[in-house]
Amino acid sequence: MATPATAAAPPCPSPNPLSLLPRCSTLRELKQIQAFTIKTHLQNDPSVLTKLINFCTENPSSSSMAHAHQLFDDIPEPDIVMFNSMARGYSRSNTPLQAISLFVDVLCCGLLPDDYTFPSLIKACSGAKALEEGKQLHCFAVKVGLNDNIYVRPTLVNMYTECKDVDAARLVFDKIVEPCVVSYNAIITANAKISRPNEALSLFRELQGRNLKPTDVTLLSVLSCCALLGALDLGKWIHEYVKKYGFHKYVKVNTALVDMYAKCGSLKDAVSIFENMAVKDTQAWSAMIMAYATHGQGHQAMSLFEEMRRAQVKPDNITFLGLLYACSHTGLVEEGFKYFSYMSEEHRIIPGIKHYGCMVDLLGRAGYLDRAYKFIDELPIEPTPILWRTLLSSCSSHGNIELGKKVIGRIFELDDSHGGDYVILSNLLARAGKWEDVDYLRKMMKDRGVVKIPGCSSIEVNNVVHEFFSGDGVNSVSTDLHRALDELVKELKIAGYVPDTSLVVHPDMEDDDKEITLRYHSEKLAIAFGLLNTTPGTTIRVVKNLRVCGDCHSAAKLISLIFDREIILRDVQRFHHFKDGKCSCGDFW
Numbered sequence: 001m002a003t004p005a006t007a008a009a010p011p012c013p014s015p016n017p018l019s020l021l022p023r024c025s026t027l028r029e030l031k032q033i034q035a036f037t038i039k040t041h042l043q044n045d046p047s048v049l050t051k052l053i054n055f056c057t058e059n060p061s062s063s064s065m066a067h068a069h070q071l072f073d074d075i076p077e078p079d080i081v082m083f084n085s086m087a088r089g090y091s092r093s094n095t096p097l098q099a100i101s102l103f104v105d106v107l108c109c110g111l112l113p114d115d116y117t118f119p120s121l122i123k124a125c126s127g128a129k130a131l132e133e134g135k136q137l138h139c140f141a142v143k144v145g146l147n148d149n150i151y152v153r154p155t156l157v158n159m160y161t162e163c164k165d166v167d168a169a170r171l172v173f174d175k176i177v178e179p180c181v182v183s184y185n186a187i188i189t190a191n192a193k194i195s196r197p198n199e200a201l202s203l204f205r206e207l208q209g210r211n212l213k214p215t216d217v218t219l220l221s222v223l224s225c226c227a228l229l230g231a232l233d234l235g236k237w238i239h240e241y242v243k244k245y246g247f248h249k250y251v252k253v254n255t256a257l258v259d260m261y262a263k264c265g266s267l268k269d270a271v272s273i274f275e276n277m278a279v280k281d282t283q284a285w286s287a288m289i290m291a292y293a294t295h296g297q298g299h300q301a302m303s304l305f306e307e308m309r310r311a312q313v314k315p316d317n318i319t320f321l322g323l324l325y326a327c328s329h330t331g332l333v334e335e336g337f338k339y340f341s342y343m344s345e346e347h348r349i350i351p352g353i354k355h356y357g358c359m360v361d362l363l364g365r366a367g368y369l370d371r372a373y374k375f376i377d378e379l380p381i382e383p384t385p386i387l388w389r390t391l392l393s394s395c396s397s398h399g400n401i402e403l404g405k406k407v408i409g410r411i412f413e414l415d416d417s418h419g420g421d422y423v424i425l426s427n428l429l430a431r432a433g434k435w436e437d438v439d440y441l442r443k444m445m446k447d448r449g450v451v452k453i454p455g456c457s458s459i460e461v462n463n464v465v466h467e468f469f470s471g472d473g474v475n476s477v478s479t480d481l482h483r484a485l486d487e488l489v490k491e492l493k494i495a496g497y498v499p500d501t502s503l504v505v506h507p508d509m510e511d512d513d514k515e516i517t518l519r520y521h522s523e524k525l526a527i528a529f530g531l532l533n534t535t536p537g538t539t540i541r542v543v544k545n546l547r548v549c550g551d552c553h554s555a556a557k558l559i560s561l562i563f564d565r566e567i568i569l570r571d572v573q574r575f576h577h578f579k580d581g582k583c584s585c586g587d588f589w
Helices: 019-023 028-039 044-056 062-073 080-091 098-108 119-129 131-143 152-162 166-174 179-193 197-209 215-231 234-245 253-263 269-277 281-294 298-310 317-328 333-347 353-365 369-377 385-396 400-416 419-431 435-448 479-495 511-519 523-533 550-562
Strands: 456-461 464-469 541-543 567-570 577-580
Touching: 019 028, 028 044, 028 062, 028 369, 044 062, 044 080, 062 098, 080 098, 080 119, 080 464, 098 119, 119 131, 119 152, 119 215, 131 152, 152 166, 152 179, 166 179, 179 197, 179 215, 179 298, 215 234, 215 253, 234 253, 253 281, 269 281, 281 298, 298 317, 317 333, 317 353, 317 400, 317 541, 333 353, 353 369, 353 385, 369 400, 385 400, 385 419, 385 567, 400 419, 400 541, 419 541, 456 523, 479 511, 479 523, 479 550, 523 541, 523 550, 523 567, 550 567, 550 577
Parallel strands: 541 567
Antiparallel strands: 456 464, 456 541, 567 577
């Protein structure tokens, strides 16, 4: 009997190349899949090509974007979706402007942009800081009616922000009918970056008024504004918000809180935040080291650095900047040079201008002026005016006129437009009675149109920041504040205060007029305002835009003793904690 024939097995279907893509992890594997599409005659299938391009642009590198570009060029009739993928990839790559070049090519082919085209192109301009190209894209978006798109306006705000045209960013933002939190984040961050904290905080309050929920990005910018203004009460409110909504889990937010509390004069709160952080990265350790440094606690900064080393957290350039700053403001010359060497030799961190500036300051404060001059002159990089200005300040502190003249000559070779340089040397010459040289400097300032930056001090009372300028009230009608300050000075004189009129360098001015000029310095006005408008025993916190003058420093010490108040004054260089007639700086600042 015949054996029945066995039925033939059906042919095995070829696998779909797209099913292999999720398991693809390298460009080499992608090329193997691409080879398979050629073998199976799918190389011209739009869906296959789109997915191949998407893989290349998802985590863009130079090689993956080059391959994506090649794939795109081989497409006979690419559509806008494929281009959008290319633009998105280039916007996140290290060659973002390639997206603009490709866009010009596709426009020549007749493709028109859609809702998703401009966000990536504008983001590319942000990454390249390409303001002109960004403006052209903005105009084109207006031309095709896409400038009001919900995704386009926020990216325009961010682009203008990144290109440092904040006024243009604000104009775009103000035209958004219903701005989202992303738009607010962009404009708040923009104002924070260019030191417009009041505008940033006003926008933050507007965001809250719209019942939009801040993100961690919002809080980072707002905390930096509080730090800049010294607005401790608002900073504390934001801290409560952080705890309530779980943002304390973010390392960056905690680090911003450490920085905010430190810059608002509450070192105790900064330490508390730092010590309770579950995770501490390099930035967190560096922020705390810098906090100790600016508050004049150099030894604590160095001790914390040793703790950081034991925790095996790698320091960065900011860590060492804090250490050098700590040594500079504590007079620890040998320790400063040790850390400076350790930074480059052990950690291969190349010093920057700020590190060199700390070293110059360290030597200058300690009186090693000639050594500081030689240090700058032998730098491996071209010195900046800031380095020479640091030394000029030390020459003034130590009364070295000859070196001061030499240094200002070096400054003027690089920049002769900074009013502070003229003022420092002018004061130095005036204290030595060299009035002809003083007159010559003042004439030079006038001829060159150089303007002196006025002293400004701010104080936060009941969540409102009040600003005072030096000279307010000298030639105006007396107010309650000025009358209170007049009475305050009388009490200080009874306690032994003698106004240091040598700091007012006007040879023709009578001593009584010099006294009045000193009396209405911005620091004294802010402190008097604090005494008038806060309850007894409350700490007074003042922020000044320049270095605190010697007369105000002496007056603040006596005020802290007479009124039993702690006064925390942050000037452009450091914090001064006045308590019981003494200052934390030990009169070394």
